[in-house]
Amino acid sequence: MKMTIRSLMGACALTALAAPVMAETLTIATVNNGDMIRMQKMTAPFTEANPDIELEWVTLEENILRERVTTDIATNGGQYDVLTIGTYEVPIWAKQEWLVPLNDLPAEYDTDDLLPPVRQALSVDDTLYAVPFYAESAMVMYRTDLAEAAGVTISESPTWTEIKAAAEAMTDKSKEQYGICLRGKPGWGENMAFLTAMANSYGARWFDPEWKPQFDSAEWNATLTDYLDMMTNYGPPGASSNGFNENLSLFQQGKCGIWIDATVAASFVTDPTSSTVAENVGFAQFPNKEGVDNHGNWLWAWSLAIPASSDAPDAAKKFVAWATSKDYTAQVAEAEGWRAAPPGTRTSLYENADYQAAAPFAAMTLTAIEGANTQKSSVQDIPYTGGQFVAIPEFQGIGTAVGQQFSAALAGQMSAADALTAAQANTTREMARAGYPK
Structure with a gap:
């Protein structure tokens, strides 16, 4: 994480300096697929609500992403504040204490709304260590x-x-x-x-x-x-x-x-x-x-996790909670239609009549995810x-x-x-x- 200073100087700047506002920069490592690229273009509501947080994206091809984030977290490199990882890495890395637990997300996040197979795959001992951006079979x-x-x-x-x-x-x-x-x-x-x-x-x-x-x-x-x-x-x-x-x-x-x-x-x-x-x-x-x-049937979730090496875990939690929230899903639906909503993560999405009508694949997707063993x-x-x-x-x-x-x-x-x-x-x-x- 890098720190930048936005110095605010008033009319009396010759005699005193106003207190600086520290803007935390979250470095986010993510994969170059359509849903993640869309998310990068839709962060205005988050940055407007959090002017003290700046986002820096590192977007990589799937194999390269895995190689780089694995190397960074295993060496405690601290290069990234948010990682895009999958159901393979989460339980292994959580047991190594390489990830920040996410058991204190705000009540409005509604972790109980996450599809049970997905939530289970991203938890260790009933503690969530990553939140799903989208899930798939x-x-x-x-x-x-x-x-x-x-x-x-x-x-x-x-x-x-x-x-x-x-x-x-x-x-x-x-x-x-x-x-x-x-x-x-x-x-x-x-x-x-x-x-x-x-x-x-x-x-x-x-x-x-x-x-x-x-x-x-x-x-x-x-x-x-x-x-x-x-x-x-x-x-x-x-x-x-x-x-x-x-x-x-x-x-x-x-x-x-x-x-x-x-x-x-x-x-x-x-x-x-x-x-x-x-x-x-x-x-x-x-x-x-x-x-x-x-x-x-396979089960995978591209998820957002926070490495223990990040020095901005609180800011990172705000971001991962926003990016995987019901509000973000609604934002995508408003901008591009319900068909484009990130799939496979929340029960409420599959109970949404507008989504069912717009996504002819919804029922088959849910069947595949729930059928994964x-x-x-x-x-x-x-x-x-x-x-x-x-x-x-x-x-x-x-x-x-x-x-x-x-x-x-x-x-x-x-x-x-x-x-x-x-x-x-x-x-x-x-x-x-x-x-x-x-």
Whole structure:
């Protein structure tokens, strides 16, 4: 945090100086997605109500954000006053006493209004350590017009066989029309978020109860083989570099028949000011493999937290409470319509008739979030928690390394079998180094 002085001098300045007003500058690290960028443009009510607080933004691509804030908080660097982090980091960092507890927010904030799965994910021992800006699970978004033209139907609760058949039918590469777009950019929160959820829906798991990696299993082989098959035959070129933002752009431009990703994307693909296909988007649950009772629902919340190293915690609390409040949601709705309201955080939003009418994806989003089981994400026995990630500190490194192997397979640099073999060997080695089982 930096300090600036606004010196106020009156007519008698030659004889005395008025007391200086100290303006605290909050440095906020955030991710470069649409909701966060919108928030930066809408801070006038906060700064007008708090003239003694100035905001400085550090807006970064997802992988870079994670790397920088993790390094800063682990070294007690104090570079940031507010962090944008997710459900993976919050419980781990809270237990390390790296985050300021948020159990003293004002009564009007109404923490009881937060959706129970989201509040639980951001709490340790019933103490809230971050507040959700928006929350998400994952679901299918698809072009209803292309599906109709291709003569295929995507049910409300589809299987992967159904998705693959629809992707094939919708593909016309001569028109740059690709049947399916899925994450390929390497990273524990990029391609591995999707592939872990997909693996869960295939009945796979990262580790058995003794913490032995499971990439040599039939379930992981089926997951990666089917993923590569769909993306190679029906996906866009260069998919190994595509993450959330790249696939969002492709879908909005009308180049994807099916996109399976975060529920938060729904408001952007149905926005007629930025999406060319806004009037032709349907929604369905995240698919499952036939015979596996698991839709792979993930749970994530981009949330605002205050590092213990901040020297402006009180000012930071004012900001995070404002940015995740009901009032901010109403401000967005007034400026851009209820469809654009940050989703997935508050019960009151999903009880709001105006939101239900404006957001055709609202019910499916709520179903996906409430269906996420982060305590047991696989149908098999597991020693960890987490939906699209494994909630251990080592997962950032391990997940990214595996993501690089799988991204290389998507780029045609190795086979699925070789990628799985490398993932098994690398993960086994790193888990041994970390002392698992503990």
